[in-house]
Amino acid sequence: MNIQEYIESGIIENYVLGATTAGESAEVERMALEYPDIQKEIEAIKTSLENYAIQYEKEPPAFLKDKIMGELFSGQSAIGSQQSAVGGRQLMSDNNIDKEIVSLRTSSSQRSIFRMAASWALLALSVGANIWFFKNWKNSEEKLVALESQNQILAKEGKALKASYNEEVAILQNPDFKVIKLIGQKDSPTSTAMVYFDKKQQSVYLSSLNLPQAPTGKQYQLWAFVDGKPVDAGLIDQNGNILKMKQFAKVEAFAISLENTGGSTTEAGPKGTVYVVGAV
């Protein structure tokens, strides 16, 4: 037997409404014993109908209680002074029953404690959920800020790179510039660099640096050989981008050496190892 189908059939509604025959009622009761789902369904429908019935509640006439109690307990005194009239057995157990009422009142107040506890539990649950959501939100917020600043940095870098490439392209397209390749020397044969030199404008640009990472405390320096002597052409403090160096009108060769940070002077000349050299 398919339980769902049985529930859907409507017989349970009829049973609770009291509209089933004795045979049908017996069957529903048997099914309810066997299948808890059917029992649950019966309870739910019963509760709904009872709730519906309670909606019609109306205070009965005041005399009715006394009349009914008079009929039931005729020969006994009214409720207020019942103790003198009720039987000995009841008198003896009165104390116990009072206790029972008290203890069961407690149990009903326990129920309200339970309700309160349930309310608090729900509240705690909701507070917990809020904290969780807040943390998540905070987390996302932080990530967003980090991503935004990263994005700004990238945009800045991209912009600088673009500017530097534009500059380099402009130089390369300018026929006045001479391109000089600086070649690696014996201490670093694979190193290279490019110098763009425009005699007329006396401009010197350094680009495409391919040198080992300068160790801490050290810095690369560009030298221009003028009349056979090295002249300071500027310190190199960046890798990758095109750098504008000091201006010269007449140069025979360029070279890069590794110097202490701050570089060397023209008077002192290059002190460190020369990495690359290129003749104009």
Added chain:
Amino acid sequence: MSKRKTIIAEDALVSLLQSKDQRGFSILYDNYSSALYGVILKIVRSEEIAADVMQDAFVKIWKNIEGYNRTKGTLFTWILNVARNTAIDRIRSQEFQNSQKNQDLDSSINFIDNQGSSQFDVDAIGIRKVVENLRPEHQQMIDLLYFQGYTQAEVAEEFNIPLGTVKTRVKAAVVQLRQYFLQAGLISLFSILEKWI
């Protein structure tokens, strides 16, 4: 007698009643008489007869309380059924039929509605809420089956509605009632929570 309801656990009330303690009866009456009276009045539609049926019902409850068993359902379910059946038996009795015979069924249904609106105006706020949520043909099914003791076949015959339609309406009516009270339950849960926050 006082309207005041005594807060007592159902187990305690049942054991008071089953030990035939008069205070048990007094508490039972105070706690449930308005619910039972409302239902009885809805069925018999006369205050005079309702008072009489109330008395019969409470006498039956008192005399048969030993037969009540927790496993069969709540005390309220049991006494509500006693009251409902007593009232339905009354309207089906020859005596009642004779006193009402000038009214055919259709007009008696109207009669319920008309009387209902004037009679229950104090307590009607709750009812109206439910009734507003219940379609009239659904409410009619519940009232006929639950309060008038009709079977579905009787409803179909009396009102010339196909039996299938009656079945569908009963089913839909109960579903609607359940949804309504589920909502009402949630709302009251929230109002409890609100009090504590």
